[in-house]
Amino acid sequence: MLKIFNTLTRKKEIFKSIYKKKVSIYVCGVTVYDNCHIGHARTFIFFDVVNRYLKNLGYSVKYVRNITDIDDKIIKKSTLINKNIFSFTKHVINQMNIDFNTLNILKPSFEPRVTSHIIDIINMINILILNKHAYINSQGDVLFSIKSYQNYGQLLHKKNNLNEFENNNFYKNDFVLWKKTKNTEISWKSPWGNGRPGWHIECSAINYLYFKNKLDIHGGGNDLIFPHHENERAQSECFYKEKFVNYWMHTGMIILKNKKMSKSLGNTFLIKDLINNFSSDVIRYYFLSTKYKHPIYYNVKNLIKVNKILRKWYFCINLSIKKNYNFSFNHSSIFYINLFKNAMNDSFDTPLALLILSNLAKKIIILYDMKKFKKAIFLSSLLHYLGSILGFFNFNINSNNLNYIKDINLYKKIEKIIKKRNYARKLKLWKKADHLREKLLKFGIYIKDTKNETLWNF
Numbered sequence: 115m116l117k118i119f120n121t122l123t124r125k126k127e128i129f130k131s132i133y134k135k136k137v138s139i140y141v142c143g144v145t146v147y148d149n150c151h152i153g154h155a156r157t158f159i160f161f162d163v164v165n166r167y168l169k170n171l172g173y174s175v176k177y178v179r180n181i182t183d184i185d186d187k188i189i190k191k192s193t194l195i196n197k198n199i200f201s202f203t204k205h206v207i208n209q210m211n212i213d214f215n216t217l218n219i220l221k222p223s224f225e226p227r228v229t230s231h232i233i234d235i236i237n238m239i240n241i242l243i244l245n246k247h248a249y250i251n252s253q254g255d256v257l258f259s260i261k262s263y264q265n266y267g268q269l270l271h272k273k274n275n276l277n278e279f280e281n282n283n284f285y286k287n288d289f290v291l292w293k294k295t296k297n298t299e300i301s302w303k304s305p306w307g308n309g310r311p312g313w314h315i316e317c318s319a320i321n322y323l324y325f326k327n328k329l330d331i332h333g334g335g336n337d338l339i340f341p342h343h344e345n346e347r348a349q350s351e352c353f354y355k356e357k358f359v360n361y362w363m364h365t366g367m368i369i370l371k372n373k374k375m376s377k378s379l380g381n382t383f384l385i386k387d388l389i390n391n392f393s394s395d396v397i398r399y400y401f402l403s404t405k406y407k408h409p410i411y412y413n414v415k416n417l418i419k420v421n422k423i424l425r426k427w428y429f430c431i432n433l434s435i436k437k438n439y440n441f442s443f444n445h446s447s448i449f450y451i452n453l454f455k456n457a458m459n460d461s462f463d464t465p466l467a468l469l470i471l472s473n474l475a476k477k478i479i480i481l482y483d484m485k486k487f488k489k490a491i492f493l494s495s496l497l498h499y500l501g502s503i504l505g506f507f508n509f510n511i512n513s514n515n516l517n518y519i520k521d522i523n524l525y526k527k528i529e530k531i532i533k534k535r536n537y538a539r540k541l542k543l544w545k546k547a548d549h550l551r552e553k554l555l556k557f558g559i560y561i562k563d564t565k566n567e568t569l570w571n572f
């Protein structure tokens with residue numbers, strides 16, 4: 115039975131979808147004013163796992179992730195580089211797609227852009243004004259009236275932070291739904307003059323369009339809890355007149371040298387740099403090895419450590435691939451599947467799920483060393499199956515190890531040494547063969563001799 119930690123109640127709750135066997139998920143997407151950083155990688159890899167796992171449980175998943183393609187930062191940046199705003203955002207979206215694709219993040223069911231939904235936003239604001247939840251101020255902007263919504267502050271846990279809440283006007287300030295713009299700025303026509311939407315209203319309007327008031331899971335990074343998600347709740351619940359979301363899920367931050375990673379501090383690492391140095395599996399493992407709610411103290415040394423763990427996984431995967439063995443259920447696979455599912459059902463405990471897979475890999479290698487090949491190959495196919503649920507092993511199974519190695523020259527070098535070593539073994543030149551094995555070890559290559567061939571991997 116799947117349980118999910120709900121940010122709103124701060125409790126792990128049994129997951130029950132609104133519609134049987136269907137799940138609706140909305141995750142706030144990227145504001146496309148700059149290339150995606152590793153904080154995006156963490157959040158969207160995690161929700162990719164949520165999406166994949168729910169599908170594996172048999173749900174049909176409707177997953178919507180918006181693209182914020184209009185806001186102050188986008189306007190500022192495109193003006194600064196003297197580029198048309200739409201060609202600028204198109205360029206950033208292209209890079210985002212390359213990044214997410216490389217990270218093996220599945221495309222959501224829908225990826226709406228805010229600028230395609232201005233009319234939906236205007237309609238929602240209109241109703242909020244009619245129902246006295248919003249008003250036009252003296253500057254001609256439309257603002258949401260916080261005091262018109264009784265439950266404001268629940269997501270932020272106002273009760274626990276009451277002093278801060280009461281003493282800080284920031285929490286009580288009405289927020290912008292529609293911003294009146296000057297003639298020179300990009301704008302859309304509205305009943306309140308030319309302008310553009312505030313940030314929060316886009317997610318409420320897009321949600322309404324795709325899900326009405328039937329949303330199972332709403333997610334995002336935990337920096338969005340306040341004000342973005344608090345304001346989204348206020349807008350949507352005042353618009354629907356009923357509960358908006360059943361489960362709120364938030365991913366933790368990335369900490370760099372004891373500071374929160376953020377654009378404003380200028381200490382961001384970009385995905386495109388990360389994928390130049392590490393494979394998609396290494397990056398995925400690294401981010402999933404911390405519970406999704408907890409902060410990650412980013413350290414590149416830990417990514418290098420993951421490489422070593424994955425070498426063992428790949429060695430096992432190669433066994434089942436080389437034998438063309440397809441996974442099937444039986445008594446021993448059910449044992450591991452249950453362990454894996456218990457971990458994942460506990461509010462997506464991915465660190466525990468990874469540990470179970472690593473222990474499985476260790477067991478496979480022991481069986482292999484004991485020459486229990488049939489069992490080793492069978493469990494390897496199980497490792498392949500379970501790892502794929504988490505989004506690992508996205509490679510063409512016929513293309514050997516090449517997929518894991520960025521450096522083609524290194525690959526060729528390794529193959530050459532193995533060829534030499536096989537020749538030495540054929541001539542029974544054992545000393546030379548041992549010497550070449552040591553040489554391979556220096557490259558971090560792990561080899562296994564079988565009767566007819568030498569298997570190798572990192």
Ligand SMILES: [Zn+2]
Pocket residue numbers: 141142143317342346
């Ligand atoms: Zn949002």
